[in-house]
Amino acid sequence: MPELPEVETTRRELERVIVGRRVVTAYVGKPKMIVEPGSLRLTDIVGARFQAIGRRAKYFIFSFDRPATLLVHLKLSGQLVVRRGDQTLAAGGHPVPRFDTPLPHRATHGRFDLDDGLTLWMTDIRQFGRFIILDRSDVDGYFADRRLGVEPLVSEFTVDALAQALAPHRMLPIKAALLDQTNVAGLGNIYVDEALFASRLHPLRAAASLTPTELATLHTEIRSVLSYAIQNGVAELPAGKVDPDSNFPRAHGRFSLPCLFCGTTMARIQVAGRSTDYCPTCQGQSSTGKNPHERVG
DNA sequence: AACTACTCCTGGAGGC
């Protein structure tokens, strides 16, 4: 499920390959996947040249040498692949179907032929992904309308910013608060579990109840987990389960497996309608800020 | 304002 690290690593791959290329054809087979809030249409990017590929939260921002701008959201199961013939030049997102699958796949819904023989394919088993066409000047407003929170990897994301975002949520579980894109933008189910595990925080702790020490730890671990994933390969769990011998992800997908720190069997609960894996020992309800590992060894 | 429940989809897994 593409979260911030998957979108960011994919963005970098795409940027390397398609910036400077010109769009020859733009086709999206499912009308419901096209969002055109203004006067611009998908066809308005035909003939345009890619200038830059940006990212905000889990949105790709494709900028061109004209005002028409394309946002892409992969939601749960979208993937982007750039091919020249059978050769894959860039790929990212949900790994099903496999990135080397012959395209178009029956779940391929977007096809953008570029000059230089390249094609950008969008495949999405669940059809939740979206192509959003906006005027360049309306992009900031689009995100503002969604009240997207701070980006966790920019300097504006401080401990204080995190504290302010969580403060209104007196009853909401910290897990639910971190999934809410208006608080922090870009985290999803996997990396919230990872950040809470690394921070030794129980997912049901009330968001506004964190001590200053816990907030500082959570702030550090959110950045650490995201940065690690971007640097070392992303956490995709095609079958919803992690490889038992892998040490990443360390929490999500490890339900019923031993905690990598203390050996306790990892538990799974539902929080905000999402499967949430955590260690009952390391992430106890204690709000003392004491690290359970100091006792476990 | 804060929070919950539901919706969109389909493939894969597990039960019998």
Added chain:
DNA sequence: TGCCTCCAGGAGTAGT
């Protein structure tokens, strides 16, 4: 083998 049910989850919306 073959049904059937359940599960996975980002984000928008409606309702409490």
